[in-house]
Amino acid sequence: MAEAIIPNLPTNLEGPRARWKYLDNILGRRGPFTDVDWVPGAAIIESLERAKLLVIGAGGLGCEILKNLALSGFKDIHVIDMDTIDVSNLNRQFLFRHADVGKYKAEVAAKFVEKRVKGVKITPYCGKIQDKDEEYYKQFAMIVCGLDSIEARRWINATLVGMVDENDEDSLKPLIDGGTEGFKGQARVILPTMTSCIECQLDMHAPRAAVPLCTLATIPRQPQHCIEWAHIIAWDEERKEITLDTDDPEHITWLFQKALKRAQEFNIPGVTYSMTQGVVKNIIPAIASTNAIVAASCCNEAFKIATSTNPFLGVPETDNYMMYTGDESVYTYTFQHMKKSDCPVCGEDNLSRPLQVDPNSTLQEFLDGLAERPEAQLKKPSIRSEQKSLYYQSPASLEEQTRPNLTKKLNELLENGEEVVISDPAFPTQFRYQLTFKG
Numbered sequence: 001m002a003e004a005i006i007p008n009l010p011t012n013l014e015g016p017r018a019r020w021k022y023l024d025n026i027l028g029r030r031g032p033f034t035d036v037d038w039v040p041g042a043a044i045i046e047s048l049e050r051a052k053l054l055v056i057g058a059g060g061l062g063c064e065i066l067k068n069l070a071l072s073g074f075k076d077i078h079v080i081d082m083d084t085i086d087v088s089n090l091n092r093q094f095l096f097r098h099a100d101v102g103k104y105k106a107e108v109a110a111k112f113v114e115k116r117v118k119g120v121k122i123t124p125y126c127g128k129i130q131d132k133d134e135e136y137y138k139q140f141a142m143i144v145c146g147l148d149s150i151e152a153r154r155w156i157n158a159t160l161v162g163m164v165d166e167n168d169e170d171s172l173k174p175l176i177d178g179g180t181e182g183f184k185g186q187a188r189v190i191l192p193t194m195t196s197c198i199e200c201q202l203d204m205h206a207p208r209a210a211v212p213l214c215t216l217a218t219i220p221r222q223p224q225h226c227i228e229w230a231h232i233i234a235w236d237e238e239r240k241e242i243t244l245d246t247d248d249p250e251h252i253t254w255l256f257q258k259a260l261k262r263a264q265e266f267n268i269p270g271v272t273y274s275m276t277q278g279v280v281k282n283i284i285p286a287i288a289s290t291n292a293i294v295a296a297s298c299c300n301e302a303f304k305i306a307t308s309t310n311p312f313l314g315v316p317e318t319d320n321y322m323m324y325t326g327d328e329s330v331y332t333y334t335f336q337h338m339k340k341s342d343c344p345v346c347g348e349d350n351l352s353r354p355l356q357v358d359p360n361s362t363l364q365e366f367l368d369g370l371a372e373r374p375e376a377q378l379k380k381p382s383i384r385s386e387q388k389s390l391y392y393q394s395p396a397s398l399e400e401q402t403r404p405n406l407t408k409k410l411n412e413l414l415e416n417g418e419e420v421v422i423s424d425p426a427f428p429t430q431f432r433y434q435l436t437f438k439g
């Protein structure tokens, strides 16, 4: 029935390798997807054990990823996370206990997995990914991300694309990225410069559509509208002198009561304290099982890439993106997201993107709009034209010098069709737009 067990494979499955029995079935014999020159057995197991992996994030996804990688045969895993454990993490971040509250996630997660899976080495770093340089990222075979921040994803993506050296095969580090939001999630694989990158795919994660201020002010329709009204309008009108602290229960209670009163006036049910907290703090609901699904998918891709046992996501010209939709029944779809030739990070031609603007809008309005543009999402942009610096966030002296431009109209600052270059301290990338005036 089954193909004979290959020599070189430990056959004593009662001993210390008993845990890896099923893994060894895949690594110890040829399968329908293995290449002709693929050699099963001890060598492939060793190379899996030697592969050095970096996990970014030790939170909801990260806990799952670390556990899965350790149980998939990887033995040299590094993990980066700057956060400490909060009591609200304990319902799903299963590597943490009550006694760990306040300690660093990366450190506690590493110790826990090392204790449970003998022979695995997990090296934690408690800090920001931006603390590390290319030399550090170079040592890894691949990088698995379980992050909730788009900024951090964009930073590591741009860094890995920038590291690729055409003459050095080893400089290309596959990036496996998982993400979840409630019952929805995605797993994707990026081969920097070869396949569509995170920046190419940025419009897949468009910022949540903002509710127009006039809706909030005049005709709220949902409980969230009433909360946003309390948050944006009522607080400013009645408590302007106090800085809103979203961690202060008294402040949340005040907003909640304001929102509740307004909801009653408009006959809108559903405003609660926890919804108020969620809207104001912009909390994305985290569901443990969605994290488990997405993390499992990411780790299977890591295993397949490391061992070549099966086809994986991200091979150029093939599927690279798996989305999981569990909020409307259940649906998964895997497709090839195409690389964008005008991608500011990995595009071949660093051409500027055409953008139509209202010549009468101010520079401030234009910059605010960049935060909402799905392909830009820049929060602290600095901007210069071909001729001059229009606005710089830093240094302070330049900020002061360029600040008066913020209230000027675009047609006072720019020619129709002029190119602008925009940068943001969060990214090692520049964004180019060619601005044409509407009308």
Ligand SMILES: [Zn+2]
Pocket (backbone or CB within 6 Å): 196, 197, 198, 199, 200, 201, 339, 340, 343, 344, 345, 346, 347
């Ligand atoms: Zn790209």
